[in-house]
Amino acid sequence: MRSAKQRAAERLHAFGSRHLRARGLWRVSEVYSFVVADDERHVRKGIISLVQETDPEFILAAEAGSGSEAADLIRRHRPELAFVDVRMPGGSGLDAIRDTIHLCSETVFVIVSSYSQFEYARQAVQLGALDYLLKPVSTEEMRDLLQKVRTLIANRSDAGPELYEPEQGADLTNDTASAARRLMKEQYTLGVGVSQIAGQIGVTANYLSTCFHERYGEAPLSYLTKLRMEAAERLLRSGVRVQDVALRVGYRDVRHFSKKFTDAFGRPPSDYRSSKP
Numbered sequence: 001m002r003s004a005k006q007r008a009a010e011r012l013h014a015f016g017s018r019h020l021r022a023r024g025l026w027r028v029s030e031v032y033s034f035v036v037a038d039d040e041r042h043v044r045k046g047i048i049s050l051v052q053e054t055d056p057e058f059i060l061a062a063e064a065g066s067g068s069e070a071a072d073l074i075r076r077h078r079p080e081l082a083f084v085d086v087r088m089p090g091g092s093g094l095d096a097i098r099d100t101i102h103l104c105s106e107t108v109f110v111i112v113s114s115y116s117q118f119e120y121a122r123q124a125v126q127l128g129a130l131d132y133l134l135k136p137v138s139t140e141e142m143r144d145l146l147q148k149v150r151t152l153i154a155n156r157s158d159a160g161p162e163l164y165e166p167e168q169g170a171d172l173t174n175d176t177a178s179a180a181r182r183l184m185k186e187q188y189t190l191g192v193g194v195s196q197i198a199g200q201i202g203v204t205a206n207y208l209s210t211c212f213h214e215r216y217g218e219a220p221l222s223y224l225t226k227l228r229m230e231a232a233e234r235l236l237r238s239g240v241r242v243q244d245v246a247l248r249v250g251y252r253d254v255r256h257f258s259k260k261f262t263d264a265f266g267r268p269p270s271d272y273r274s275s276k277p
Contacts, residue, residue, distance in 0.1 A: 032153070033061040034081040037070030037096060038112070039088045043135065047083055047112060050137060055146045067091025071099045078104050081149050086113040086120050094120070097127045108149050112137060118243050125252045132247075152190060155200055176201060177215035180208055181223065188227045191250040194220045229264040232257070233272070242269045 034051060038044045044063045051058050061077040064070040068090040074082050084093030091099075097109050109129040113120060121132040130152065131145055183197050197220065198208040212220040228249040235245045243254055251257035261269045 032058045032081060032149070033077060033079040034058050034083065035062050035064065035070065035073050035077060035079045036060070036083045037064040037067070037073075037088065037093060038083075038085040039065050041065070043085070043112075047137065050139065050142050051146070054139060054142045058146060065089075067093060067096045070096040074100045074104055074107060079107055080153055081108050081110065083110050083112050086111060086115055094123055094127060097124070097129060101128050106153075108152055110145065118241075121243070121247070122254075125247060148190065151187060155187075155192070155196065174211075174215055176203060176208060176211040180212055180220055181216070184220070184224050184227060188224060188231070188250050189248060191252065192224075194224065197224075225260060225264070229261060232261055232269065233265070236269055236272050245269065 032055075036044045036047050038047070044065075048060055048063065052060070058081065061079045062073040064073050065088070067084075067088045070082070070084055070088070070093065071091070074096065082096075084096050086093050093111055093113075100107070101109065109124075109127070111120070111124045111129055111132045112135060113132070114135045116134055124132050130148065133141060133145065137145075179201050180197050183200055184192075187197075194208065195205045198205040201208065203211075209220055212218070212223070216223065228251070231249045232245050235248060236242070240248070242258070246252075246254045246257035249257070251260070258268055258270075261272070265272060
């Protein structure tokens, strides 16, 4: 039996996510709509069940069996999250993303596919997809994904914080720097930059850089890059492919990641991985 919270969420969704957004109620209700697109019905039902079991505040908006239907439903519902398969009749999932991402800029896209080819993942990331998951998706993978989606949505507040440069003091400097370092540790895998971190705190990037350097003796970008490089080193040691490492530490461009890694460790990640113990 559905809980009272689930029934209330479904009534809110029935009213329509677009009306809730317009009235400023969508985020207050903590309801997140999603669309699932896959040409196999049992796969769609499996994803739907897994999402709702993992986080009941994600409510199904619609499901599609083809790429063209997926694009139509995404444009119609403007969901927070869209799961799309790569290969479907009537256009691929990549086509659906390409056709809707500019119009539905608030939608987070995730590819769920049986194909592990890096080329598909590369195209998905280039188009702006958050992740590329292989079927069958585990409960742990879904839990991690939905938390990433929640974090990303929280960082996309409609108005955004008012940015300021207050008069500096020791306490404020330390608080700003500490908050920034905590956010970078939590979000470096999402590909955030210093400006986005500063925006979440409500200060300008220049002010954050000054506070961070005074508190920790280094620039925030240097610290953020160091976090990513240390994580990349651990992943390479465990045998993860270079392309996958780049995506998992927040780099969409493998060549850019390779350059950063080489600058940090004196040799490219491919050599580093081949010489792991």
